[in-house]
Amino acid sequence: ETGVTQSPTHLIKTRGQQVTLRCSSQSGHNTVSWYQQALGQGPQFIFQYYREEENGRGNFPPRFSGLQFPNYSSELNVNALELDDSALYLCASSSLAGDYNEQFFGPGTRLTVL
Amino acid sequence: DQQVKQNSPSLSVQEGRISILNCDYTNSMFDYFLWYKKYPAEGPTFLISISSIKDKNEDGRFTVFLNKSAKHLSLHIVPSQPGDSAVYFCAAISGGYQKVTFGTGTKLQVIP
Numbered sequence: 001e002t003g004v005t006q007s008p009t010h011l012i013k014t015r016g017q018q019v020t021l022r023c024s025s026q027s028g029h030n031t032v033s034w035y036q037q038a039l040g041q042g043p044q045f046i047f048q049y050y051r052e053e054e055n056g057r058g059n060f061p062p063r064f065s066g067l068q069f070p071n072y073s074s075e076l077n078v079n080a081l082e083l084d085d086s087a088l089y090l091c092a093s094s095s096l097a098g099d100y101n102e103q104f105f106g107p108g109t110r111l112t113v114l
Numbered sequence: 115d116q117q118v119k120q121n122s123p124s125l126s127v128q129e130g131r132i133s134i135l136n137c138d139y140t141n142s143m144f145d146y147f148l149w150y151k152k153y154p155a156e157g158p159t160f161l162i163s164i165s166s167i168k169d170k171n172e173d174g175r176f177t178v179f180l181n182k183s184a185k186h187l188s189l190h191i192v193p194s195q196p197g198d199s200a201v202y203f204c205a206a207i208s209g210g211y212q213k214v215t216f217g218t219g220t221k222l223q224v225i226p
């Protein structure tokens with residue numbers, strides 16, 4: 001069973017640029033959630049995708065967008081990068097059913113915005 | 115608005131003793147509470163959870179206690195082992211799409 005993978009591991013961008021981060025969900029999972037973890041903070045929920053549709057969103061501006069593909073892998077796109085976007089971006093996959101479903105996290109992508 | 119709070123950024127415990135990590139929350143709509151463990155360069159790993167209808171859940175060395183009236187939960191690790199050294203996140207879930215709200219984390223160091 002393959003776990004959650006993310007690419008790239010590290011990324012450096014400059015302010016104003018656009019970035020795409022990728023996530024492959026665990027086999028059998030149909031839901032992907034994205035989180036932003038700033039230094040010294042806990043992960044903050046960005047949004048969740050379920051069967052290729054956005055299924056919930058946290059308090060992030062529209063320049064944060066996402067996609068989920070038929071194989072349930074996902075992308076996080078961030079436009080017009082700002083310095084404060086520098087963070088660890090985590091994705092987590094789960095199988096959405098019932099009251100609670102464990103989310104399995106990938107190792108994250110470390111984004112630095114200069 | 116920090117709905118899940120972990121007021122102790124760090125904790126040091128001797129090997130074999132009990133580690134107690136605390137967490138407070140403000141949102142009474144949370145349905146489930148979870149603890150995650152995170153090692154450097156890895157994503158958080160689920161450790162243990164508790165439903166809002168229970169007050170205790172135990173899994174081996176790990177026990178989570180929930181006090182709903184105080185909006186407080188705690189994680190007990192007994193006995194603590196050096197491999198337990200990590201950052202521990204308290205988290206809570208509400209809503210149909212199961213958005214997870216994390217605390218800021220407590221760094222646990224277990225001293226051999």
